[in-house]
Amino acid sequence: xxxxxxxxxxxxxxxxxxxxxxxxxxxERPIMTNxxxxxxxxxxxxxxAAEGFSDNAMLTQSRDSVYAKAVATCRGTICASVVKGExxxxxxxxxxxxxxxxxxxxxxxxxxxxATVMVPRVxxxxxxxxxxxxxxxxxxxxxxxxxxxxxTQGIRVVSSAADTTTDGRAxxxxxxxxxxxxxxxxxxxxxxxxxxxxxxxxMKRADAMLEYKVATMLDLQxxxxxxxxxxxxxxxxxxxxxxxxxxxxxAQLADAIAxxxxxxxxxxxxxxxxxxxxxxxxxxxxxxxxxxLQRD
Amino acid sequence: xxxxxxxxLRRAAVLGLAAVTLAACNNKRVSRVDPSSxxxxxxxxxxxxxxxxxxxxxxxxxxxxxxxxxxxxxxxxPPTVIVGSFRNRTLEHVPIGTFVKDLERAYxxxxxxxxxxxxxxxxxxxxxxxxxxxxxxxxTRARIGKESGANYMLQGDVQAIEDxxxxxxxVFYQIDAFLVDLESNQKVWIGQHKIKKYIDRRRIxx
Numbered sequence: 001x002x003x004x005x006x007x008x009x010x011x012x013x014x015x016x017x018x019x020x021x022x023x024x025x026x027x028e029r030p031i032m033t034n035x036x037x038x039x040x041x042x043x044x045x046x047x048x049a050a051e052g053f054s055d056n057a058m059l060t061q062s063r064d065s066v067y068a069k070a071v072a073t074c075r076g077t078i079c080a081s082v083v084k085g086e087x088x089x090x091x092x093x094x095x096x097x098x099x100x101x102x103x104x105x106x107x108x109x110x111x112x113x114x115a116t117v118m119v120p121r122v123x124x125x126x127x128x129x130x131x132x133x134x135x136x137x138x139x140x141x142x143x144x145x146x147x148x149x150x151x152t153q154g155i156r157v158v159s160s161a162a163d164t165t166t167d168g169r170a171x172x173x174x175x176x177x178x179x180x181x182x183x184x185x186x187x188x189x190x191x192x193x194x195x196x197x198x199x200x201x202x203m204k205r206a207d208a209m210l211e212y213k214v215a216t217m218l219d220l221q222x223x224x225x226x227x228x229x230x231x232x233x234x235x236x237x238x239x240x241x242x243x244x245x246x247x248x249x250x251a252q253l254a255d256a257i258a259x260x261x262x263x264x265x266x267x268x269x270x271x272x273x274x275x276x277x278x279x280x281x282x283x284x285x286x287x288x289x290x291x292x293l294q295r296d
Numbered sequence: 297x298x299x300x301x302x303x304x305l306r307r308a309a310v311l312g313l314a315a316v317t318l319a320a321c322n323n324k325r326v327s328r329v330d331p332s333s334x335x336x337x338x339x340x341x342x343x344x345x346x347x348x349x350x351x352x353x354x355x356x357x358x359x360x361x362x363x364x365x366x367x368x369x370x371x372x373x374p375p376t377v378i379v380g381s382f383r384n385r386t387l388e389h390v391p392i393g394t395f396v397k398d399l400e401r402a403y404x405x406x407x408x409x410x411x412x413x414x415x416x417x418x419x420x421x422x423x424x425x426x427x428x429x430x431x432x433x434x435x436t437r438a439r440i441g442k443e444s445g446a447n448y449m450l451q452g453d454v455q456a457i458e459d460x461x462x463x464x465x466x467v468f469y470q471i472d473a474f475l476v477d478l479e480s481n482q483k484v485w486i487g488q489h490k491i492k493k494y495i496d497r498r499r500i501x502x
Contacts, residue, residue: 026464026466026494026496028494030494032334032344033334033336034334034335034336035333035334036333036334037330037332037333037334038332038333038334038344038347038348038351039332039351040332041347041350041351041354041398041401041402044351044354044355044358044402045354045358045401045402045405045406047359048354048358048359048402048406048408049405049406049407049408051359052358052363052374052406052407052408053407055364055367055372056367056372056374056407056408057372058372059367059368059371059372060371060372062371063371063372100371101370101371101373102369102370102371103368103371103372105368105369106368106369106370106371120369121368121369122365122368122369124477124480124482125365125366125369126369127369127370
C-alpha cells in the first residue's frame, strides 16, 4: 500500500469515527445551581391575600347593600323567604339576589319592556337558593313570575304557587322521569325505561297510566308474574265504571284498560297465579344453637 | 542524647500520630443551613424540587380565575376545597405531602379558598365528635351534621421521564394538579410545573 493510499484510508476511518452516533454532551446553561435560593412562598401568599381581600370586600359590600334594600322593602312571607334563602314568586330583583346571597356581579340582567330576565353571569357557577341551582329568574312588572332550577332530570320551572310545594316539586321530577322513560322506550332500551318509570312511580303513586307503563315494560321484558301484578294494580287503581261512563274523553285510558285485561287473561293462562303472601303469624323467638355462636 | 530520651521521643511521636489518625476518623459535620438554599447532592427528587413545585402551584392556583369567579357568583363567599388523591407515578420516592401541604397553607392563609379536612384527617375528628356526644357537657359539645361540604376536589400526579447515557443523565418531572367540581366533574383549574435536571457524574472534577 502506497503512502497516499494509507493516508486516504486513515482519513476515511477518522471521518467514520467522527460520524459515529456517540453520546452528546448537554450544553444547556443551568438555571439553578447549588448555593442559589428558592423564592419565598410567603410573598406569593401575601400578594394573593391582599388581592383577595380587596375583591371580597367589594363583593361583600355590594351583597350587603342589596340585602339591606331587599329586607327594607319586603313584607310577610316574602321576608321569610329572603331570610330562609328561597326565591319565591312576587319577589323584586333585589330580594331574589338577597335570597340567593349574591351580588349583582353574579348575574346578567336583560330588560325588555315590562319583562326582565336574570341569568347567571358564569355558566357552571350558578347561584343557588335553598331549593337548588338557579338558572333563570323571570320578572314581570319587576316581580318574580317564574324561576328555573337545574335539577338531575333537567330544568324545572316554578311559575305557580302549586309548583313551589313539595308535592309540586315531586310531580315535576316525576314528569321529567316519565319523559326520560318514554325516550328510552322509543329507543328500545326497556330496562332503562322501566327504571325511570319505577322511580317516577315512587313520587307519583296515584298515576294509573304510569302503573300501566310499568306493567307493559315488565310484560315486554318477559317478566309475566310481575307484569300480572302490575296490571292488576293498574285495574284496581281505577274506578272502571266511572271511566267507561266518561266515554271518549278517556279513550286512551279505556284502551289501556282493555289491553291490560287482555294481557291479564293471557298471562293467567300461561303461568300460575302469583303466590299469595301468607298472613304473618307470630313466631316464637328461639335462641340460636350454641354451636353457631362458637363457630364465630 | 541518651537511649531513654530517644525511646521517649519515639513513643510521643507514635502517640501523636495515633491521635491525629483518630481525629481524622471523626468526619461527621452537622450544620444548619437556610431552608431556601439550593442543595443538590444525588440528583434525585429533593426539597428544592418540592419547593419549586409548591411555589408554582400556589401562584397558579391562588392567583387563578376559578376562585374569583366562584366568589363573585356567591356574593364573595370563597370556594371550599378538599384534598383528594395526589399520585406519585414515578419510580422514585417522591413525598407528595410536602408540596400539597404548602398548597393547603397558601389556600388557608390567603383567605381566598376554604379548606376542609381530607378523608384521612376527618375520621379522627369524627371520632372525637362522637366521643363528645357522650362525654362533653352540653354547652361545649360540638354539634353533629354541621360539616362544610366541599365544592371542589384537588387531585393530581407526578410523572417522570429519565434518559441516561454513560455518566450523564436527564430526569424530567411533570407535576399536574387540578380542581374538579364535585357536582359536575368539570375541571375548573389545571396547574402544571415541569422540572428538568441534568446530572453529570464526572470521575475527576473539582
